[in-house]
Amino acid sequence: MFQNDMDWFPLYISLKTSLCAAAIAFGLGVTAARLVFGMRGKAKAVIDGLLMLPLVLPPTVVGFCLLIFLGRNSFFGILLQKIGIRVIFSWEATVIAATVVAFPLVYRTVRSSLEQIEPSVLEAARILGVSEWTIFFRIMLPYARSGCIAGTILGFTRALGEFGATLMIAGNIPHRTQTIPIAIWSSVEGNEMNAALIWTLLIIVLSFFVVIPLNFYGEQRRT
Numbered sequence: 001m002f003q004n005d006m007d008w009f010p011l012y013i014s015l016k017t018s019l020c021a022a023a024i025a026f027g028l029g030v031t032a033a034r035l036v037f038g039m040r041g042k043a044k045a046v047i048d049g050l051l052m053l054p055l056v057l058p059p060t061v062v063g064f065c066l067l068i069f070l071g072r073n074s075f076f077g078i079l080l081q082k083i084g085i086r087v088i089f090s091w092e093a094t095v096i097a098a099t100v101v102a103f104p105l106v107y108r109t110v111r112s113s114l115e116q117i118e119p120s121v122l123e124a125a126r127i128l129g130v131s132e133w134t135i136f137f138r139i140m141l142p143y144a145r146s147g148c149i150a151g152t153i154l155g156f157t158r159a160l161g162e163f164g165a166t167l168m169i170a171g172n173i174p175h176r177t178q179t180i181p182i183a184i185w186s187s188v189e190g191n192e193m194n195a196a197l198i199w200t201l202l203i204i205v206l207s208f209f210v211v212i213p214l215n216f217y218g219e220q221r222r223t
Helices: 009-037 042-056 059-070 075-082 091-114 119-127 132-143 145-160 164-169 180-189 193-222
Strands: none
Touching (some): 009 091, 009 132, 059 075, 059 091, 059 164, 145 193, 180 193
16 A cells, blocks of 8 residues: 655645644634633624634635735735745745634633633732733633643644645645645545545544544543
8 A cells, every 4th residue: 555656745744834833823822812811792702703713614715815815916915025925825825724724723722711710810810919911821821721732732633634725825736835635635636546545544643643642631630
C-alpha cells in the first residue's frame, strides 16, 4: 500500500499550518472570550453569533468570504499589494483559513470555562482594588486553563482537517499550499486511490492521537 515515491510534503504543510493556526486562534479566542464574557445585553448575543459563524457555515462559504475580503480587488487586498504582500494562493492563506475555522472552537470552549467562575470571587477581587488585568491573568486564566487546553487541541484538529476554505483562498499548489485534505482530494481526482487511502489513514491516526490526551486530561481533572 505504501509508495516509495510518495511525496510527504503535505504532512509537513499540514502540521506547520495547524500549529500556527492553533497558536493564533488561542490568542484571539482567549481575548474574544474575555471581552464577550464582560458584555451584557443583546449586543453580547449578536457578537457571539458572529464569532461562531465560521463553525456553522460551510467551509466553501467561509473561503468565499475570505476571498472577497482579501482578494486583489478588495480594499485590504489593494492595501496589501501596495506594501508588497500577497496573501491569496500562498502558505499564509492556508494559515488564515485554518485559523478562521479553528477560532470558534477555542473561543467557545474558553468562554464556557470563564462562565463557570463564581461571580462573587471576581466581585471580591474588584472590591479589594485588584485591577481587571490582574483579575484576568491571576484568576480567570488559571481557572479556565482546562478550557484553554481543550479549545486549543480542538482548534488544532479542526485546522488539520480544513479543506474547503483552504482550497478557495490558497489553492492546490504542491510543496506550498497542499495540505493533507487537499492531497486526498487531489489523489482521488487523479484516480490515485492508494495515495488517498494513505493520507486518509494518516489524518485519522493524527487526529486520534491528538484527541486521546484531551480525554485523559479531562478524566484527571474530574478526579
